[in-house]
Amino acid sequence: MFGSFREALISIGAKILLVILVLSFAVWGIGDQLNFGAGGGNTVATVGETEIPRREYDAEVRRQTSRLRRALGDALTDEQLRAMGVNQRVLESMVQSAVFVEGARDLGLFVAEDTIAREIKTDARFQGASGLFNRDRFNRIMYDNGYSEGAFIEIFRADMMHTQLLSGIASGQTAPKTLVNAIHAYRMERRIAEVVSIANKKLATVAAPTEGEIAKYHKDNAARFTAPEFRDFTLVRLQIEDVLDEVAVAEEKIRAAYDERLNEFSQPERRKIKQILVATEELARKVHGELGSGGDFDKVAKETAKADPASLDLGELSRAQVPLPELADAAFGLGKGAFSQPVKTVLGWHILKVTDVSPAKQSKFEDVRAQLKNEIAKELAVDALYNLSNKFEDSMGGGATLVEAARGLSFKPKRIKGASRAGSDDNGKAIAGLDAEVLRTLFETDENTDSALVDAGERGYFMLHVDKVTKPALRPLARVRAAVAEALLRERSAEAAGKKAETLLGEIKSGRSLAEVAKAHGVKVRTSKPFTRTGEGLQSRLPGDLVAALFSARRGDAAASQAGEEQVIAVLKDIRRANPLADKEGVARIAEQLNQGIGGDLTAQLAAALRNRLGVSVNQVAIEPASRP
Structure with missing residues (x-):
């Protein structure tokens, strides 16, 4: 639980220290302008008009150091922390955060105090068993990570400003259609192969190793037979669980949680609804007339409205789940078994029928008391x-x-x-x-x-x-002799079988059929399903190098590889070119991936441009003392 609390901090604010950090080292680096002048000072870096105070930098170095030691153990030395570049990572993340905040301000972007408050109060990670904001939980996360409330809130503000600044860049980017189709053609091309798998022992027979050979293999392959x-x-x-039984939950606390979560325990009225949807009012009136004359709803829908039977049933819905307000009003104004007048919407003309009504339900306090007590007890047990x-x-x-x-x-x-x-x-x-x-x-x-x-x-x-x-120590040969002998035998068998498979491959390339090879060794030829370069579509896996060879081959070409205790020989039977018109979903996925990549590139370019325009100065002398975690 407390681990997830700390993760909350990282996901909210420190993702700036992770995502931006990775990008920044890769794209921008730290050396915009290094100041090695004397005197140190109280500022470690300046971004435009924003100064990054030494005390905030020191505090963040300590926080990151503390997190690493909690994760990796207190034995982590200062030298190891310096080798990991903790101070440089902290500095770069703080600089890049300031760059984006300054850029957002220059564009007139801001985040109001009430917006930040609402974001915090609705964040599930700061809510208690009641589902409402829990000040104690918020404070625990904040203090466990060494932040004051003001600093913690500034993390939210910066994150929300970054989102405002970057959302317009990351969205709306479109990759060229020719590029999308070219990548689709490469990724989604499929091939079909005829395949035979022959066990090593069917291809080659090797003699059992001698005691001397076993002893030598044990010595030469000591790492394989060494105990960890x-x-x-x-x-x-x-x-x-150790403290749960000792936690007392006051009855008034359970009752208060019930009252706060009353909506959660309420089930609105639900109705099973059918509809007939037609294009014109004239046809809708005709359908309505036939129903009024006693016509069966499904039969009229099929014969008069020419409706697909599968489209009639809307399911069991609450008023809020009905997609259009006018339909909700009509459906929830009907009694069970009744049908509506024609209702016009943007989709056409609807006639609704209610086949069943499930009344609204309110779970009584007694029905959910045990659940609430358990949830509150767990929360108190955490404390x-x-x-x-x-x-x-x-x-x-x-x-x-x-x-x-x-x-x-x-x-x-x-x-x-x-x-x-x-x-x-x-x-x-x-x-x-x-x-x-x-x-x-x-x-x-x-x-x-x-x-x-x-x-x-x-x-x-x-x-x-x-x-x-x-x-770690080498296990005695007497203890692992059987395993050593088996490994040596397998290795020799695979080597001999591999040579035999190469011979067979040469024969196939010289005109011998794959079927003849299979028959001679008592196996069957199987034809694969169409598969991609990644092996997608294969019923049984083929070695990666064999798949790659088949995608470099022409129809009729053969290739071979080893898979475990078998040798696999394949002949390319057919090539299926990708058709983007028949795979709209696949094309859309590739386009989305490319669009995201373009958005990332533009974000990197924006960051570089902002750094150049705003100016970034780093006081290297001021950093040095804090570089010792």
Whole structure:
């Protein structure tokens, strides 16, 4: 949960520090104008009239450093952080953000305070179980990431100004039709091949390896038979379930949540509606007259209106779901079984019939009380667990061991022996309960060392202590002899079979048919479905190099490749050129991809132009002290 809170910050504001960051390094670089003069100063960079204060830069470096250490472990050294270029990435992201904000202001764009407030209050990540804005949750995200409220709101403002500035550029771009069709022709061309797959053992027989050969293969391929690093560790999890039973939910809190979410528990009246749609009023009147004379709705629709039976049923709809207001008024003014007068809309003339009515329903408080109580309890449990995590860290900071701190708060430590980086034991069996985050933390923590307390999102928190590290070691031949012998035999078999397949390929190119080759080895020729360059359309996968060879071939040409324990030989049977007129959806997808690419290029050009017009000056001397995380 808390992980998702922190991700909220990144998705809202720090996407500026990610998307723009990647673009900026690739396109603009940091060296617009470097100032190496003496004196340092309180400004690290100037963009037009905007100065980036040293204190904001320092604070952002600390925030990014803290995030990296939370993600990668406290063992991350200052030298490693410098090698990762944290300070340069922070500077560039702040500069580029300022460039876009200045550009937006120059064009007269702004974001009103009430617009920012509305954006924050309607953001689901800041809402509680009631579905409304939760000030405590907002504050927790903000403070956990080291922002003041003013700075946090400025992230929203900058992001919204960027969106205003760039939305007009990113939309409305159209790639030339000739380019779209050319790419469509390349991507969607399909080919058909006749294929035979022959097991290696059918093509070639090899002798069993000797003991000496097995021993040599074991030694020469030591990496293949080396056990990975294993770690013994103690794991403590702090989970919502551990505190949920201790959380008391006041009845008035449940009632308040019900009242706030009343609309959520209301189901409006719904009606099953049929319609007959015709083009003219004259025909509509005729249809209506026949229905009034007792005609069957479906029969009149088919025989008089010539309507497709599949188009008659609109389904069960609420008033809000009926697509046009005039139709909604007509349908919800009818009783069950009745049909309407002809109704004119922009689509034509409609005659509606209501076949069933489901009355409006309001879920009673008692019906949803348990659901609301559970949701509120989980929200309160998040806060309780957060407080316990702080007590846990305080206990550790006071000198308690991991096990002592856990037992002091009634959490149960778990001892796990011999876990590999993949989460399996020495026999290759998966160890239960080891998710990717635990494994990553385990292998980033030194022996006889505690990890940091890791926020695992909805899974709560965890901390571990690495008790023992067993370094990778070559497994004894006696233990892996069978696996070594099998690997050597497979390798020799594949090599011999590959040579035989090349011989067969030469024979096919000299005129022998693929069917003859297949019959001689007891297999059948199969004809593939039409497939693309990526292999889309194949019933069974072909090796990538074989697909590529077939797309470089002419009709009748042959190619071969190895696939696992088989040799695959294929002959190109047919070439199906792409037809853009018959694949409008495919053409549209390619056009959209190209349009997005054009939008990205224009965004990059705008950024470069703004930097040149506004002027960007970087005070390199002022940066240096903050470059030490």
